[in-house]
Amino acid sequence: MTAETPKIAKLDAEGLSLKSVSLWQITWRRLFKRKSAILGMVILGILVFVALTAQWLAPYPPTLSMLDANPPQNLDKRSAPCIHLFGCPADQPQHILGTDGNIRDEFSRLLYGSRLSLMVGLATVSFAIAIGTVLGALSGYFGGWVDNIIMRVMDVLLAFPSLLLAIAIVTVLGPGLINALLAIGIVSIPSYARVVRASVLSVREMDYVSATRALGGNTNQILFRRILPNALTPLIVQGTLGIATAILDAAALSFLGLGAQPPTPEWGSMLGAERNQVFTAPHLVFYPGLAIMLTVLSFNLLGDGLRDALDPRLAHVS
């Protein structure tokens, strides 16, 4: 009896016990073993919190000029940050990050900007994943001329440097946040289509797919129930990293004046509007850029962490 106990314990350690552990539980556990992934999640958590509570955290509405505040504040344009704790005279109104070119509170605008940034990332990537998945699945499942046509179109999209194609699309559609999102979404379709196509190709001929077909499953069932779930993990990784790129590209378009239009508190356009003032009011350039960088960094760290955590080749690590 005593001789058998360690054997059972060993089986447990190898994950062979009856209690099943799902892929997501394993992934979650592995994710928490990586310091960089934790850092990414912490930054992202703070961002989501700020985005959800911006209206309570922000001292002023994001588009309110301080001249119209109650009581009106007679401040200069682009006044330097004033924090009472750090010795700013108490008779001056407190603006943690100063005010911008239209005498609006930079800190409030920055807080509200987190909403747009997250929205931009999620919206473009969901759009691109939805279309990319359909195209990639059709391409991989049917093969032949369907595959040829779809993948050649994707090749053409990939032949343009992505930011440039987005610029060309927005120039035609006209500037604006929605058009910028559409442009970035279109530009990022090919990478998802390729990921899904590759997964579909790898499982299309598997026995369990043939079994479903033999049991009378229709194309829908085979594609959506049997094949596509296999593409989920690479899509999650690609999507998380894709959000980072989408946020960067959207900020770049807004910086060029093609994305969000003033007075929208969008980080890229806030930075773009004040870029000529970098020598006189560097805080108006520094903080929006820092915010973009931290947001992008959090998705990059999380994406890298997820890629490692979901990689079955690294199974022995956990």
Place this chain on the structure above:
Amino acid sequence: MTTYILRRLLLSIPVLFGILFATFALSRLIPGDPCRAMLGEKATDAVCNEFISRHGLDKPILVQFGVYVNEIAHGDFGRSFRFSKPVTDLLMERLPITVELAVAALLISILVGVPLGVISAVRHNSWVDVLTMLWANIGVSMPVFWLGLMLAYVFALALKDTPFQLPPSGRLSPGILTTPFYDVWGLSLGSGGFFSTLAEFISRMNILNSVLSADWETLGDAIKHMILPAVALGTIPMALIARMARSAMLEVLGQDYIRTARAKGLARNVVITKHAFRNALLPLVTVIGLSLGGLLGGAVLTETVFNLSGVGRILYDAITARDYGIVQAFTVVIAIFFVALNLIVDISYAYLDPRIRLN
């Protein structure tokens, strides 16, 4: 090898057609009257009628596409209404500046990124490794326009009157002039020929031109102006290259033949440079090839920030002025350029790895 190159060349033809079709479609999707979109709101009816018949805009859409492809094949990208000169001339003026910037950025990113990645792999988990990876993660997350502005602030204002002061904009200081190298050499090239166009193109790259004409003062000034934009533009590819160099090296260093090489008593440096690094080159070429597209897109932002009158800057101006002719032409040219670069990258794979060309 020749068959491989030929096959790759043939494969890129449909892509080129796709690019032409996509830009053609974009130009036809511009809201409103195509003539006034291309020539500006002030174009008169007479000018517009002439424009419409010349470009076949009154003909079926496929014929229009044929006319468009034919024009581009003859190097005719139309005229810019704001500069009132052919777009091709503008391209020849501006492209050298962008090429110079992109090459400088790529050189910086390779010369810094590769050694950093290799050292991180060799000293896996040391402080060098941790710092490099931290820097690489931050590097890929930075908006290039923000980095550019911050560099300009630090090196032009915060470090003013120190030896590290660098100019925040422009290509040369006022008063510094360049003479085309062919004038210095006393060559007369005539005009219009292939060689004169090439010589003019090269002479517009300040750094290369001043080296060729042995003008060291201009060279120093041109390099000083190039440092900040090139560092800003090169940071993202640098981070990507460092990461890729590290992971490729880590993979190779774990192979049995590396252990064999060490076991037979080879010097550590020989093992790293000859046995390991050469085998890590292929993924590196891939990532360098992939970052070229980002480099061309980033050039638009970098040139805007640093007031460099390259392709990116003119594209930005054209967007704000709604000069569609330029946007369309430059998108085509940059995309074709990008396809050509990818072709070169693919061919260099085949050169580096015989398995690819034999497959």
